[in-house]
Amino acid sequence: MAYASETRERLRREIETIREAGLFKEERFIHAPQGAEIEVEFPAGEAARPVINLCANNYLGLSSHPEVLAAAHAGLDRRGYGMSSVRFICGTQDIHRELETALTAFLGTEDTLLFPSCMDANAGVFEALFDDQDVLIADRLVHASIVDGMRLSKAMRDTYKHADMGHLEEKLAEHQDRRTRVIVTDGVFSMDGDVAPLDQIVALAERYDAMVFVDDSHSSGFMGATGRGTHEAKGVMGRIDIITTTLGKALGGASGGCVSGRAELVELCRQRARPYLFSNSVPPVIVAAALKVLELVGRTTERRDKLEENARYWRRLLTEAGFDLKAGESPIVPVMLYNAKLAQEVSRDLFAEGIYVVGFFFPVVAKGQARIRTQLSAAHEKHHLDRAIEAFAKVGSRHGVLGLGRDEIVARFGL
Amino acid sequence: MNELQKLVRDYVVREYLEEGDTRTIDLDTPLISGGIVDSFSMVSLKRFLEKKCALQIPDAEATPAAFDSVRSIVDLVARLGGKGPAG
Ligand SMILES: Cc1ncc(COP(=O)(O)O)c(C=O)c1O
Numbered sequence: 001m002a003y004a005s006e007t008r009e010r011l012r013r014e015i016e017t018i019r020e021a022g023l024f025k026e027e028r029f030i031h032a033p034q035g036a037e038i039e040v041e042f043p044a045g046e047a048a049r050p051v052i053n054l055c056a057n058n059y060l061g062l063s064s065h066p067e068v069l070a071a072a073h074a075g076l077d078r079r080g081y082g083m084s085s086v087r088f089i090c091g092t093q094d095i096h097r098e099l100e101t102a103l104t105a106f107l108g109t110e111d112t113l114l115f116p117s118c119m120d121a122n123a124g125v126f127e128a129l130f131d132d133q134d135v136l137i138a139d140r141l142v143h144a145s146i147v148d149g150m151r152l153s154k155a156m157r158d159t160y161k162h163a164d165m166g167h168l169e170e171k172l173a174e175h176q177d178r179r180t181r182v183i184v185t186d187g188v189f190s191m192d193g194d195v196a197p198l199d200q201i202v203a204l205a206e207r208y209d210a211m212v213f214v215d216d217s218h219s220s221g222f223m224g225a226t227g228r229g230t231h232e233a234k235g236v237m238g239r240i241d242i243i244t245t246t247l248g249k250a251l252g253g254a255s256g257g258c259v260s261g262r263a264e265l266v267e268l269c270r271q272r273a274r275p276y277l278f279s280n281s282v283p284p285v286i287v288a289a290a291l292k293v294l295e296l297v298g299r300t301t302e303r304r305d306k307l308e309e310n311a312r313y314w315r316r317l318l319t320e321a322g323f324d325l326k327a328g329e330s331p332i333v334p335v336m337l338y339n340a341k342l343a344q345e346v347s348r349d350l351f352a353e354g355i356y357v358v359g360f361f362f363p364v365v366a367k368g369q370a371r372i373r374t375q376l377s378a379a380h381e382k383h384h385l386d387r388a389i390e391a392f393a394k395v396g397s398r399h400g401v402l403g404l405g406r407d408e409i410v411a412r413f414g415l
Numbered sequence: 416m417n418e419l420q421k422l423v424r425d426y427v428v429r430e431y432l433e434e435g436d437t438r439t440i441d442l443d444t445p446l447i448s449g450g451i452v453d454s455f456s457m458v459s460l461k462r463f464l465e466k467k468c469a470l471q472i473p474d475a476e477a478t479p480a481a482f483d484s485v486r487s488i489v490d491l492v493a494r495l496g497g498k499g500p501a502g
Pocket of ligand 1: 247
């Protein structure tokens with residue numbers, strides 16, 4: 001038997017180390033479709049309890065929208081359940097082409113290629129397009145999937161301080177000897193909720209002859225006046241060379257991602273990107289529903305407007321209650337607690353009060369930057385947020401953090 | 416600290432610490448294992464050393480262990496015959 005008992009022992013010790021470090025992640029079982037109010041079984045084995053969900057990426061509230069469900073059912077009936085093939089063998093239906101065309105129009109790009117997920121899009125795109133003559137210059141807070149994708153590429157890799165345009169400019173100047181420079185950033189940063197200064201990034205790219213890559217997973221569908229993303233919000237539609245994004249958050253929340261952008265870049269991904277070539281096709285039911293999502297998003301800005309209003313309202317409530325927030329203009333509102341244990345305790349107590357939020361700490365965010373990330377949805381009504389703030393105020397007061405800034409919280413609780 | 420150690424330390428502070436970060440970097444502060452320098456950002460440190468000390472650091476030598484403190488970085492430069500700060 002190859003799974004030796006020493007191996008088992010060693011792996012068990014590793015798991016124990018994770019537990020002892022307080023980093024052990026446990027799933028919570030949801031007995032309901034995704035939404036503003038859900039039934040959660042936690043800890044495992046307990047009866048499911050109703051809670052208000054403030055930690056989903058269900059920004060537009062479309063994850064369980066009746067029209068989306070109906071489109072998914074219809075897709076299932078018309079095009080079946082699975083493709084049993086990667087795209088380039090026999091996994092591409094007419095509706096895959098239709099969705100790629102719709103995404104291209106929505107994002108304002110030249111062409112689009114679907115991937116099984118945005119994680120896969122990020123894993124494939126850099127290796128397919130760049131080699132050792134090129135340099136990828138990434139914001140230091142880009143998503144883990146971008147970090148992984150950059151590692152898979154032969155290109156030289158460098159970084160700039162988060163959203164620091166002076167530092168980025170230094171790097172662009174330093175790398176003028178490379179064939180291609182690529183600036184790599186998230187549109188909205190997933191843990192901080194701040195928005196990349198894409199207008200300034202594009203200006204620098206033009207001055208220093210660089211391409212721009214944006215992962216708009218936390219923006220597509222709601223950032224910008226018509227929800228096209230960060231490039232719309234910052235007035236640079238048509239000037240981003242590569243956009244990757246997901247269908248797994250605002251755009252229906254099921255799964256699937258894409259690379260969208262300059263026609264030649266997308267074509268090279270179709271020829272070479274390994275997750276596209278070697279992983280199964282996005283299933284028809286998701287493709288059909290995603291087409292409906294884009295139709296809904298194109299029909300009216302009501303949902304993104306409501307999301308914006310909810311985010312503004314929630315920020316105001318938290319600020320008035322005395323919480324320390326990260327500044328931002330997205331529906332990601334991080335409540336800063338700095339200390340990891342404190343963040344864990346506050347989220348646990350909030351759960352007991354019927355509010356589902358999650359504490360994030362090292363290694364997901366930098367040491368000493370622990371927080372509770374709250375995320376708004378167009379599915380939230382004011383009464384949800386009013387109920388949530390009562391719980392936040394109660395728990396915040398119990399822990400004595402209300403009205404305290406960073407230095408005072410750190411002085412009291414340590415880092 | 417000698418001149419080269421100071422040069423490396425100052426570069427690390429400027430390049431890797433965010434504004435308001437009050438951590439001090441001394442000869443043995445763990446840079447990579449301490450989460451101050453990530454493996455991607457090592458590139459800029461390597462290029463900086465190569466330029467300043469007029470040497471080539473082979474990729475096989477540019478390991479996270481060799482780049483983990485100001486002391487080990489300066490030792491590496493010495494071992495590779497770097498000339499010290501070239502003006
Ligand atoms: C910025 C960013 N990129 C990519 C992904 C991965 O997307 P997907 O779930 O489609 O793989 C995420 C999701 O967590 C993300 O936040």
